[in-house]
Amino acid sequence: MEKRIKTLVLFGSAHRDGNTAYLVDTFLNKINADVTFLDCLDIKPCIDCSKCLESGKCHINDKLTRPLEDIDSYGLILCASPLYFNQPTPMLLSTLSRFQSLYLGKKKLNSKACIILTGGGGEAVNSGDAEKTLRIALRCAGITDICYIRSLHTDTVSANDDKAALAELNSCIKKIKGE
């Protein structure tokens, strides 16, 4: 039987029925995942309280507390966000700031990560800066095995019609399943 992949979804869009959500839902429907879904709007940011420096764990109490404590158990971290000013949304960045506790707690994960980005910024669209920012955040937890799904012209082609994005999605699924 196919192994269930324990997956932490950090959802950085404001729209549960938007372009980013479409790709997240399509992705999750194609893997056998045990999913913890966090809407980044519900997550508090790191405030540099430094308590994790001594205890090695984040002392903020919210929906991310438990997943951070159990972070070793996740096989996949899925970060999904629209581009805002060619960066991940403030909601996703704010959530990922809590990974600083993993860095200071010297946790090195074996998890894989998948980054889903959508943008509709016309000719100026560029996901490279956002990818780099997310790579830095994920590296705090030692995660370097990352695949990408990008739908970058949602102003003219919505994510559900974006063949290139769906091809990236299928190739990420294969990589994550080790096929």
Ligand SMILES: Cc1cc2nc3c(=O)[nH]c(=O)nc-3n(C[C@H](O)[C@H](O)[C@H](O)COP(=O)(O)O)c2cc1C
């Ligand atoms: C404040 C704001 C800034 C944005 N900046 C960019 C941008 O820099 N580049 C881009 O390609 N799209 C930009 N967009 C467009 C969104 O990324 C795009 O519409 C995205 O597909 C929305 O995803 P959603 O349907 O999940 O909300 C911006 C949208 C907003 C609201």
